[in-house]
Every structure is written in structure tokens, then in C-alpha cells.
Amino acid sequence: MYNNRFGSSTQGRSSGGSRGFSSSRGSSAGRSFGGSRTGGRRFAPRFRSPNRIPVDKFINKVQQVDETVNVVTHAFTDFNLDSRLLKNVLSKGYGAPLPIQDQAIPHLLAGRDLIGLANTGMGKTAAFLIPLIQKIINDPDQRVLIITPTRELAEQIDGEFRILARGLNQYSVLAIGGMGIHNQIRDLSRYHSFLIGTPGRLKDLEQRRKISYTRFNNIVLDEVDRMFDMGFSHEIIEIINQLPKQRQSLFFSATITNQVETTINQNSTNPVTIQVKTRDTAATVDQDIIRVVETSKKIDMLHDILNLEEAKKVLVFGRTKHGVRKLAIELAGRGFRADSIHGNKTQQQRKRVLDAFKQDRLTILVATDVAARGLDIPNVSHVINFDLPETFEDYIHRIGRTGRANKVGKALTFV
Secondary structure, three states: OOOOOOOOOOOOOOOOOOOOOOOOOOHHHHHHOOOOOOOHHHHOOOOOOOOOOOHHHHOEOOOOOOOOOOOOOOOHHHHOOOHHHHHHHHHOOOOOOOHHHHHHHHHHHOOOOEEEEOOOOOOHHHHHHHHHHHHHHHOOOOOEEEEOOOHHHHHHHHHHHHHHOOOOOOOEEEEOOOOOHHHHHHHHOOOOOEEEEOHHHHHHHHHOOOOOHHHOOEEEEEOHHHHHHOOOHHHHHHHHHHOOOOOEEEEEEOOOOHHHHHHHHHOOOOOEEEEOOOOOOOOOEEEEEEOOOOHHHHHHHHHHHHOOOOOOOEEEEOOOHHHHHHHHHHHHHOOOOEEEEOOOOOHHHHHHHHHHHHOOOOOEEEEOHHHOOOOOOOOOOEEEEOOOOOOHHHHHHHHOOOOOOOOOEEEEEEO
16 A cells, blocks of 8 residues: 555655645645535544445556457458448557457448447447448438547547547547537537447427438447436436337446436347456556555645656546536646536536546646546546545546556556
């Protein structure tokens, strides 16, 4: 554990370092972050998380995993894709299909309904986009609706679609909150083969009579468990009930709860299940805890960790929008290149901060769980849970932002 290493102030990289200490360290940090949602009593030694996650669940050393568990049996050339689509796939840098792509694409090309269970970062976006783009090449009257829990994931899917569909006369509309709805209404009036959106904005557009779901004969629910966790089950079921009876339905999720399973069973036809999950948490993530004895020292302990040479690109998770904003301001005041994303920022603001973090103009991103799922941010060295997650599933998704592409990452959780 890290508790002995970071229990007191150290000079770290303060002398001449690019992210050194500032004079703001001290008792003010304890006052700023001692609230009941961002520090306070929840981090006393007798702490219990909302769902009483055992502390030892946050400790797990990097392990060697047998990479032959999910054997790839196809090449992209085996899928009989349109030559233009195949060129786009290969130009994106895909070599051989990833396991979920290898297993899912043949079933989706055959028109099967599908349940895809996979850890985050395993390539499921391309697993459904490639066959659906091919389906529309074969039948231009097909329409695809993709629903995701977060704006960032929707934007990421839309970006990947635009690369894979280049030169194919297929177009998408992105319908998410935090952006001008009138531009989206304009885009919906034009030809589009894909509609990619979040439940809240889709509901708003439907209430304005700008969307008719009867036109969409293909649906993808991505991170369906997260959407149900966020309280969107009613909206999702309402949308599904308006779709044509004859459709292809795809469900992708990291976990399957009873409610999700019931919804899938009631709204799919003989679905095939693809499972490429290797373990609950990534084998390449070294997980440990930071014990907090004095809550007033918590921000200083975080400062010391961020000041380590190895902490090159760090994603820090908090539980509230207000706490995340304050923490980012505090870290910036201490000389770190830090900013935040949370639900109170517009989508353009969130995108600008995310782009800066991806391009290494920021070294620290403080975020709520809006950044916990689906985002592909390269080379995150550390995920730090400054505030504990609500559930262990949330923890799994948070730490999935590091240790990607077979690189080793670190996850540290304050308790």
C-alpha cells in the first residue's frame, strides 16, 4: 500500500520541476475538500462505501494472462466486405480483428441479433459499425439507431463511423445534449443512414416530432447496463417499442443485470451471445489503495502522487460536479496542468478539455463518472479514485481508462 509513502509533505519535483509545489499547500486544502461529498467523514478510518465495497477489491497486482483464451480465427478479408469499406478498415490501422470483432462480425453480417459482453477497450465499436455499414451498402434503405449513455461515447462512435464510412455516401447525425438542438434538427431533415445519440436528447427531439423511430430497422444499445444505471430504462424501452418488429437488435454491455437481461429477452429474436471478457478488471492495471487517516491531508497526498515522475498522464475521479470543479481549480493553482469535465459543462467545453488531455496539453483530468465508460484516451498512466465509486462495476469502468493496448497502468483508490 501507498499510505506510508504519502503520509507527509515531501519536496518531490518542486525544485525546477514542471509541476512543482506552490505556496497554496497547507490547511486551506483541508477546508476546501472537507465536504461530505468530496472528502469529509466519508474518508475517516471507519469509512464504508455506498455499497460497502470491500477495500481488498481495490488491491490487485498486474498478472500475466493467457492471451490464447480468445483465439482470432478470421482476417478482415474473410468477411467479404465491400472493397471500399475494407480499404477504410485497413487504413485505420486495424491489422487482424480483435476477438469481439472476430466473433461478432460474421453473425451480424448474417443478420442475427446479438448480445456482446466485453471489457472496456476491446474494440466493440468497430465490431458493430463494420457489419452495419456493409448492410447499408447492400441495402441503402436500411437505417441504424445507436444509443449510448454519454455524450463523449456518442461522439467517439460518430468519429469512428465517419472514418469507416468515408467515400460510401453514408452519413450520420449526432444527437446529444450540450450542443445546439437546432443544428441537430437541421441535420435530421437531411439524408442520414445512422442516428447516434443519448437518451435525453433523443427524447427531446422525439417530443418535438423530429424523429420517427419507425424508420430505423437496426438498433444498437451500447453500454446498456450503464444507461439502466443512469435511470434511462423507461426511455430505452419506449424507443424500442416504436421500432419496426422486423429489425436487427444489438446489445453491448460489460455486465448483465436482471433488468437488462429481461429487456434483451423481450426485445430480441434468438440472439447469439458473444463473450470475450477475460476478468473483472484489466490484467494490465496495478491496483492499490491510499489510506487516509487525516482528511485534511487528503489533497496534499494527492499532490505528492501527482508530483511523481511516473505520473505522466493522470485521470482523477470524483463523485460530484461541484467537487470535481473545485479539485481541478485547486490543482491548477498548485502548478499542475489540470482541468475538469462534468455535467455542468457544455459539450464543446467538455470536448475541448478532453482533446487537450488526449493531446498531452493537460497532464491531469479531473472527472465525474461521465469519463468512466467508452472513452479511448491513449497512454493514461494512472487512474486515481479521489472519491470512491458508487459500485464495484463503476470502479471497473473507471480503472479501464488505463492499462490499455497491453500497456501497464496504475489505479490508486483513496480509502
